[in-house]
Amino acid sequence: MLPTINAAQVVTGLTNAGYKCSTDVTYATCTAGAASVWVLTGNHPRPPVVSLHSAGPAEKASAAIAKVLPQALEIAHINERQQITDWFGKQKSTASAQLTAGDWLVDYIVEVDTDEPGVHLTLTDKLCKTNCQAE
Numbered sequence: 001m002l003p004t005i006n007a008a009q010v011v012t013g014l015t016n017a018g019y020k021c022s023t024d025v026t027y028a029t030c031t032a033g034a035a036s037v038w039v040l041t042g043n044h045p046r047p048p049v050v051s052l053h054s055a056g057p058a059e060k061a062s063a064a065i066a067k068v069l070p071q072a073l074e075i076a077h078i079n080e081r082q083q084i085t086d087w088f089g090k091q092k093s094t095a096s097a098q099l100t101a102g103d104w105l106v107d108y109i110v111e112v113d114t115d116e117p118g119v120h121l122t123l124t125d126k127l128c129k130t131n132c133q134a135e
Helices: 007-016 058-075 081-089
Strands: 020-023 027-032 035-040 049-055 096-101 104-111 118-125
Touching: 007 020, 007 027, 007 035, 007 058, 035 058, 049 058, 058 081, 058 104, 058 118, 081 096, 081 104
Parallel strands: none
Antiparallel strands: 020 027, 027 035, 035 049, 049 118, 096 104, 104 118
């Protein structure tokens, strides 16, 4: 079981793993190839939101996320990473789905008929009580 780490430590881990990271007011965005990992910043014991995104057709975007998902979840010290990774792999023909894995709520969404089609996988910490979402 990996110990809890905060958002800054997650971003440092992603940077050390070769991701290119930048920070705006609320999120650190770390990119590797066609996938990006967004980490909600703040002073929480662990990031309230860890979200993976990839643009493009669903199959291609899902493959890009699948490529980085196990490593990204390990770097973020999300202990349910195997369950989440296995579940993500089963969502290929689904437009949206939801999973509860430990203390994480996992949302999977495929956007097709939008200005920016792609796939989004968002993990939200169910234990977070304040400032848990970007404004």
